[in-house]
Amino acid sequence: MQIHHISHTLSDTLRHRRQKLAQLIDFPVILWSGSSSPRNFRANTYPFRASSHFLYFAGLPLHNAAIRLEAGKLELFIDDPEPGSALWHGEMPKREEIAAKIGADTARTLSELKHRGHGAASIPVQNYRTSLVQSQILHREISSPYDLEGLDLELAKAIVSLRLTHDGEALAELRQAAAVSVAAHKAGMVATPKAKQEAEVRAAMEGVIIAQNMTTSYNSIVTVHGEVLHNEAYHHPLQPGDLLLADVGAETEMGWAADITRTWPVSGKFSPTQRDIYNVVLAAHDACIATIRPGVEYRDIHLLAATVIAEGLVDLGIFQGNPQDLVELDAHALFFPHGIGHLLGLDVHDMEDLGDLAGYEDDRTRSDRFGLSYLRLNRPLSPGMLVTIEPGFYQVPAILNDPQNRAKYQNIINWERLSQFADVRGIRIEDDVLVTTNGSEILTAALPNDADTIEALVNNLDEEAGG
Amino acid sequence: MQIHHISHTLSDTLRHRRQKLAQLIDFPVILWSGSSSPRNFRANTYPFRASSHFLYFAGLPLHNAAIRLEAGKLELFIDDPEPGSALWHGEMPKREEIAAKIGADTARTLSELKHRGHGAASIPVQNYRTSLVQSQILHREISSPYDLEGLDLELAKAIVSLRLTHDGEALAELRQAAAVSVAAHKAGMVATPKAKQEAEVRAAMEGVIIAQNMTTSYNSIVTVHGEVLHNEAYHHPLQPGDLLLADVGAETEMGWAADITRTWPVSGKFSPTQRDIYNVVLAAHDACIATIRPGVEYRDIHLLAATVIAEGLVDLGIFQGNPQDLVELDAHALFFPHGIGHLLGLDVHDMEDLGDLAGYEDDRTRSDRFGLSYLRLNRPLSPGMLVTIEPGFYQVPAILNDPQNRAKYQNIINWERLSQFADVRGIRIEDDVLVTTNGSEILTAALPNDADTIEALVNNLDEEAGG
Incomplete structure (x- = not known):
């Protein structure tokens, strides 16, 4: 994940987007970025593409991250790079740095998301491994984004109304x-x-x-x-x-x-x-x-x-x-x-x-x-x-x-x-x-x-x- | 899927490979090619990469195909293009043409694979949707290729011994x-x-x-x-x-x-x-x-x-x-x-x-x-x-x-x-x-x-x- 050329207005933009979302819905939302898909073996992946709904509210193409949105607040969930990862991937930005860039109100590890899923709406991601995590955290079956119901459908409609026009x-x-x-x-x-x-x-x-x-x-x-x-x-x-x-x-x-x-x-x-x-x-x-x-x-x-x-x-x-x-x-x-x-x-x-x-x-x-x-x-x-x-x-x-x-x-x-x-x-x-x-x-x-x-x-x- | 520049020796090579496999194992094998992975929405996929084990024995990067190998024989399972697909994808080669190119002994639809999975060994593919099909056809859980057991492990060892050196x-x-x-x-x-x-x-x-x-x-x-x-x-x-x-x-x-x-x-x-x-x-x-x-x-x-x-x-x-x-x-x-x-x-x-x-x-x-x-x-x-x-x-x-x-x-x-x-x-x-x-x-x-x-x-x- 590379962070550079980030406009200084990014965090303002993201705040504005989630405030608009908060005007449309009154329940918490969790959005996942997804993870890399393997090509022919696990270490040889397709180039990572973060979920678009995540990108809209999180602004950065973070791997294996989630955000929780509630009443205009942004919580970031991402793990710090594993010890040893610096050898292979170089020094990566720490959770707190990322949180600052996107204007998150709090920043936590992914495991802290475990008890925050009840009552939250979400959109299923394309990446299968991540969709398993979604089901687990939300305590319900997450399958296709084509036939959403209940809060997920309400969320999707709210996101559509925001993303239909560009800021x-x-x-x-x-x-x-x-x-x-x-x-x-x-x-x-x-x-x-x-x-x-x-x-x-x-x-x-x-x-x-x-x-x-x-x-x-x-x-x-x-x-x-x-x-x-x-x-x-x-x-x-x-x-x-x-x-x-x-x-x-x-x-x-x-x-x-x-x-x-x-x-x-x-x-x-x-x-x-x-x-x-x-x-x-x-x-x-x-x-x-x-x-x-x-x-x-x-x-x-x-x-x-x-x-x-x-x-x-x-x-x-x-x-x-x-x-x-x-x-x-x-x-x-x-x-x-x-x-x-x-x-x-x-x-x-x-x-x-x-x-x-x-x-x-x-x-x-x-x-x-x-x-x-x-x-x-x-x-x-x-x-x-x-x-x-x-x-x-x-x-x-x-x-x-x-x-x-x-x-x-x-x-x-x-x-x-x-x-x-x-x-x-x-x-x-x-x-x-x-x-x-x-x-x-x-x-x-x-x-x-x-x-x-x-x-x-x-x-x-x-x-x-x-x- | 494009078929061109195919060496006329391909079918000979493939026959030779499966004959060598038949000298090493005495049970049937089914290998799947896999299907495209979605990027940000279903129709926008990553470039398709067929499973390498499939490619080794089938020779062509076929989408959504399977081959069954037994005693040196090659059966191809692939569906003909759907009616209407010619509009979007042009005229695609028919099953029989593909079968001829790779020297398959028989060519069938994918649904005909349904009752052919009992007792067959396989290698799990990277593509999740296909791995679900594998489990279904083989009547057993197919998960990771890292911890194979039984016939699957025997198959993997046989394939390794072939693929270690190149023809x-x-x-x-x-x-x-x-x-x-x-x-x-x-x-x-x-x-x-x-x-x-x-x-x-x-x-x-x-x-x-x-x-x-x-x-x-x-x-x-x-x-x-x-x-x-x-x-x-x-x-x-x-x-x-x-x-x-x-x-x-x-x-x-x-x-x-x-x-x-x-x-x-x-x-x-x-x-x-x-x-x-x-x-x-x-x-x-x-x-x-x-x-x-x-x-x-x-x-x-x-x-x-x-x-x-x-x-x-x-x-x-x-x-x-x-x-x-x-x-x-x-x-x-x-x-x-x-x-x-x-x-x-x-x-x-x-x-x-x-x-x-x-x-x-x-x-x-x-x-x-x-x-x-x-x-x-x-x-x-x-x-x-x-x-x-x-x-x-x-x-x-x-x-x-x-x-x-x-x-x-x-x-x-x-x-x-x-x-x-x-x-x-x-x-x-x-x-x-x-x-x-x-x-x-x-x-x-x-x-x-x-x-x-x-x-x-x-x-x-x-x-x-x-x-």
């Missing part, structure tokens, strides 16, 4: 993550002409993130097969006619995430068909962002993207019909089969560990419509919310070759015209957008997204190239 | 991992002059590994505080007088590891004191490797390193006394407090999931001597074994300031002389050495380790620079 400390972190991710994407574009396979571009991008002492906030997608939405393969060769889709984001040491996608031509030049579709996706992207302001329903932004894409495809002769009608028939989802975006914060899909509790307003549930079911966020926007806007166009064989789709949409798609766009397998343009009091601010605006500037970056003609 | 397919993979790690270290040296903090050098090194579509086989150590043995911080600034210690290794897609350490001067020039100590460590390194041949006890190689280091420190006036006596007093461990190395294979500490079962010959246990207790390998060497040789010198405050050590070794250390070496906090030189029929082969020999060439690389004067 100054969070925004400072989120801006850092965005800036490093912007630099990573520029480096990826610049590296493309000399790269022979996807992995080399990924390396250039992740190298920027690692060099800033950050991690990726999710497993990068860097692929010439953008039509495979969760592609985690990087072995394909880069060929001149290919589009490269890169969905890569950084996460700060304190856990705050960015999430950016750009799509660029391997050759440094979009083909006319690629450029046509790219501009349709960009039009949807721009229209959505122009619409963002407090009170707007995120679902309507999704439907706006669908409509703009449908319009664009009508203009290109791929769709036949009226755009509004096409969206009502879910025709857009043939080419845009995911949601327009999601919440962003400590998690890249913020608070998705709680299922749809954060993403969906009370009493709203997922639609079963093909064109809406993947929507991860269905709330009215409010100032301080950070969302992604990420329209896309994909030719997914599993969708386009599906006999039911073929039948249902046979009079809507001009298949012959579509076949002329075979060199467009997948395009996505994704930015991170903060809802402000009177509109929005694009945190990732420093990364160009118009086709000409993208081409210039890939061709290393842009002065900023390389970030 | 041709394994060696081909290990050589690839070594080559990419060599290139990574060269890139790290070359990147040092322009780097401002450790993280930037780490980025240059891991970038080479990522670009080759490999992963790191363990969390990299790239630090100016080499005296912190398991340092995973990368935020320290690089300053002209610092030595940078980099312990970074690649792992192939099939899971085979490399493990290399080099130590270089940030300025491109060792100070006289740094060079003196560096040459002591290098002398130990070279003496150990010169000794490696079948039949030699690895423990004796460790003690040889200790003796050469003690001699060197006597010559430099840091130690007073006879080197042999100093080693018997464990004085070497004041500056070299770890073992000379370990087994290397599918795991960077190969088979360490089984505790000391692989590292220690039957009936041998860890010494409680300060100078021997950290030794991870205590066996006679045999052809086909791959070991690391990694002597080091560290000034660990927790050791050198320990009052007991101060008292015990007060007449042995010339503290005033030692204080002249304050700019040597930590040095380690580590290579991967294959035991051959009549000696050894250094798989990482392409990476220079003499002080002059290291300096040339850092100064970008070496023609090979940049790998």
Whole structure:
């Protein structure tokens, strides 16, 4: 655990967060950080990631720690490093130092937590070993954060209401993550002409993130097969006619995430068909962002993207019909089969560990419509919310070759015209957008997204190239 | 899961491995690959790492798969991709295709494993969810691989006897991992002059590994505080007088590891004191490797390193006394407090999931001597074994300031002389050495380790620079 570059306002921020929590609930809360997960043997672990709910109130990525919150007070529970650990891990900060940094009211050993669990609410962590401890301390079964009940559910709702909008400390972190991710994407574009396979571009991008002492906030997608939405393969060769889709984001040491996608031509030049579709996706992207302001329903932004894409495809002769009608028939989802975006914060899909509790307003549930079911966020926007806007166009064989789709949409798609766009397998343009009091601010605006500037970056003609 | 670059000999190799296993045990075996571990929410996982024992007999990093081995036969249990998964993950290989690639005799769904567990031995995996499945299928508690009993212990011993020495397919993979790690270290040296903090050098090194579509086989150590043995911080600034210690290794897609350490001067020039100590460590390194041949006890190689280091420190006036006596007093461990190395294979500490079962010959246990207790390998060497040789010198405050050590070794250390070496906090030189029929082969020999060439690389004067 490293403590450095800590803002002196951290303890103030944390105090403010727990005071707000205390206004919402009147029972004690215990949150655990979790511990490392073994990779192939016990001493060889995955990089530690503290639970996001813990991070929100404790501020630091502490291993094997817990905090107890009650009436605005913060108690820290963590063991001092074992004797001998200094040999392997160096001098680590002592409990009292950590407590001072985060403004804890008291600091105790983990064993002192043993009798403090009665009546406390908590959120189950992802780490199994820690969830056993949670059950033991709380004297009840702790299982999945997807089906919380009672006090735990009340706690989760209170945390959601806090984490839905970001305070100054969070925004400072989120801006850092965005800036490093912007630099990573520029480096990826610049590296493309000399790269022979996807992995080399990924390396250039992740190298920027690692060099800033950050991690990726999710497993990068860097692929010439953008039509495979969760592609985690990087072995394909880069060929001149290919589009490269890169969905890569950084996460700060304190856990705050960015999430950016750009799509660029391997050759440094979009083909006319690629450029046509790219501009349709960009039009949807721009229209959505122009619409963002407090009170707007995120679902309507999704439907706006669908409509703009449908319009664009009508203009290109791929769709036949009226755009509004096409969206009502879910025709857009043939080419845009995911949601327009999601919440962003400590998690890249913020608070998705709680299922749809954060993403969906009370009493709203997922639609079963093909064109809406993947929507991860269905709330009215409010100032301080950070969302992604990420329209896309994909030719997914599993969708386009599906006999039911073929039948249902046979009079809507001009298949012959579509076949002329075979060199467009997948395009996505994704930015991170903060809802402000009177509109929005694009945190990732420093990364160009118009086709000409993208081409210039890939061709290393842009002065900023390389970030 | 990606299947490519598969050697056509893979199925032959796997058949040979399971036939050798069948010569050692006469009961059925089920091995599970494991599944992904969640990071901060279920869909955001750590990169999947299949269980090494599974990989050894199944050859491919399959998610959620199991194999059943009996009398040389291989049964594969894996579910075909769910309908709809093609949208997110693309077309994945079908069960029958995978079975053909690995030479499985039969291929079934996972549910068909349900009634096949009675009387079978297994090794517990690291992934908790999978270990629950193991208990269920085997009809008994499956917990830790550290305290195996009965058939499981017999199986573990049989697997150890196979995995202790490497066949041709394994060696081909290990050589690839070594080559990419060599290139990574060269890139790290070359990147040092322009780097401002450790993280930037780490980025240059891991970038080479990522670009080759490999992963790191363990969390990299790239630090100016080499005296912190398991340092995973990368935020320290690089300053002209610092030595940078980099312990970074690649792992192939099939899971085979490399493990290399080099130590270089940030300025491109060792100070006289740094060079003196560096040459002591290098002398130990070279003496150990010169000794490696079948039949030699690895423990004796460790003690040889200790003796050469003690001699060197006597010559430099840091130690007073006879080197042999100093080693018997464990004085070497004041500056070299770890073992000379370990087994290397599918795991960077190969088979360490089984505790000391692989590292220690039957009936041998860890010494409680300060100078021997950290030794991870205590066996006679045999052809086909791959070991690391990694002597080091560290000034660990927790050791050198320990009052007991101060008292015990007060007449042995010339503290005033030692204080002249304050700019040597930590040095380690580590290579991967294959035991051959009549000696050894250094798989990482392409990476220079003499002080002059290291300096040339850092100064970008070496023609090979940049790998």
